[in-house]
Amino acid sequence: MSPSAVETAPQLGTTLDTLPPGLELIPTEKLDLRTDEEIAAWLQTRHPITSQKNVWTFWHSGYAQMAPWVQRNIINWVRKLGPDWTVHFLDHVPGSETNVYHFLDSSFFPDAFNNNLMDGPHVGPHSGDIVRLALICKYGGVWMDAGTFLFRHIDDICWKQIEDSSCPYEMCAFVVEMRPGVETIINGFIAANRGNPFIRRWHDTYVALWDGVTNSHGFHKHPLIRHLPLLCPAVDKLNCPDLNVLMEGFTDYFGQTMCCERLRKLVDPSDGFNGPEYVSNSVLLFPVMQEMFYFQQVTGWSGTRQFELLTAKRSGEGVVKDEKWQAAEDFVHDSLANTSTMKLSHGPPGALESFLADLWDSPEHHDKDNLEGTFANYLRYGSVHFKQTRKMLPMKVSWPDEEILCMGLLEPKGEVSKVTS
Template sequence: MYDDKALLRSADIGVLIDHRSDEEIAAWLQKRHPVTSDKNIWTFWHSGFAQMRPWVQRNVINWVKRLGPDWTVHVVDRVDGSDTSIFNYIDTSLFPQTFIDGTMDGHKAHQGDLVRLPLLWKYGGLWMDAGLILLRHVDDICWKRIEDPESPCELSAVALMHLPDTYTPLNGFLATKRNNPFIKRWHDIYVALWHGVTNAAGFHKHPLLCHLPVFRLPKNVANMTPVEVNYEAFTDYVAHYMCCERLRKLSDPKDGFNGAEWYKEHMLLLNAREEMFYAQEISNWNAQHQFDLLSMPRSGDDVVVDTKWQEAEDFVTSVLANTSMVKLPHGPGKGGLALKMLADIWDDEENHSKDNEEGTFAAYLRYGSTHFDQTREVKKLDWQNPEEEVYTVGYLEPIKS
């Protein structure tokens, strides 16, 4: 299932690791830190780091450990008076009024959608969703190619095929230097959707997006959903993706920015099924099975090395060797995903230590995420944009049928 030569041990990468304790790093993450370069990791939790689930906190703490001193991890929030409030980083002019007023009454994920792009546009770096376990250094995933003056790559994202022959960039992992023109326009389109509303209901019918087809889940996920998916509601939930789709299919006659050409020349796409959802793919998206394997004891006097143990060993080591990250999403709930995810299981209070319980395969995954490295190359997604209609229209103007 894996080649053990694909992993390097801790002695090979130990120089990169931040050796502070979890408690020291957690305290540090709750303070605001100066932005001194483009090497920033940005994430958001609306109620602040202290209110994260324990497994999510450990994700972010391990980013700090794994990336070492060259990168600064920033956890921003939407808490009034907080030192790490988003309003200490980004001017209110870049947000819709409902976000400023704190009156958004839909899914909390949409607050994160509103903050990720202005942070990247102003400061540069990487956006990573907090529910992401990082398994290799971001330099090796994409940043070396973005930083290379000989490389055309200016923005990196993971992508899934939501529609036939079309890979859609996701927004849970984004990397770019500051002042990226695509990022700024993408954000402007999304903010325009929020004019006069407090939630995303009906965004798929908005004049800026209604010409686009609704998004559909990849078949391997949709086939496991126990109830029929409301794809219009799901498209509202991922309207942030749709704004990117709009931009990559138009050329603005007013300012000359050709989103289609820019996307083709400067986007570094990675295959999400390989680099983000590999753990789910090899376990058939069975969250309970993932939980059971990770909760098994890996070491100790009472451990029996049987077929079940070997399955867990192969699963975790294959993940450590073959993917850049493990994204653990929560489904959007009513109107969207009904499938229970590993994140939902670890959220339960009785499971708050199960992602890192001593001696388990989960703890082995955590250890490997900071102490092991991979020898494989992270490949650019081999996909050419199909011949699609490019709309010649202002990027904030409706497309007339």
């Protein structure tokens, strides 16, 4: 195991007796004890599919093109999840050992992806959108965006319930209020068994948006989703500043989310699929502001503030445990104990004053997410070695008085009849 993960542990000042409330120390025998370098090399090779316990992630330009902090995220997933789960890192690099085409043939993807014609500012994230649902549908498992810290084992987030035949849940996702009063499923963390009927239809709907186009501009006008209102997050409830983007472009960026919105309101008479019924009865939903963006909410969505807290020295010569030190300590303990993931996003670009992901991307800060003696280093260590004791509380979401569309999966509204719930 690398120095960042083990040898610095005594310097972190954390033992069984000093662990903060809500956390337990994970026995090392449950962890993957290889070094960072060994795990990084392993991630850049293909691995057989031996079960549905797969974690899927993707970076279109390849592992070496990821910022070091993103690489460390994925390495730590492997370390935390241990031998029962297989983390698959995929890319879209010709000739790559981990090219997505080793797992999915071109029929899963639109021409723009297959022919390397995607353009515009969002090629990377939208390439990830194109592959994520297909991978889960074919093989089963969990998708996590590469910019995600994992604080809780996937078994304890959702998988025990998904694989338990006595539980009704076949899928897990996080929801957030993307329109006032309307909870919306987002795509940064998705779990499901292989062949999941919702995941398959969601993927097919999103691929249809890419027919004949090379970027997401104007997705909100697409015939399949133009009947849906533009996304407009309830920033006041999210402790978020006003977003510095037009909602048309914001909605285009989240085109896959819009496809999910269409699907959860769809009843297809051709095969009997009932979106509202499926989401209500078979999808385990958790609040995104608790389980993914908790750290954003407590810092007012300021990447600069998050950077300041995590760059602060926690231990070592000359450290003064003053008010600033305590604020950083509280922030890290709160994150480790009370949220299952921490997703660092780059966008949509310009939406917020600052993004921690952008700061850590910059060459002068490439080591700041793991610098010895800092709170960032402590956060990294805790994400692997600590186990949460809290009980995760799912949401029972209801969407009353919404228009339910009775139509085929890829039929635009207006060409067939509709019903109202």
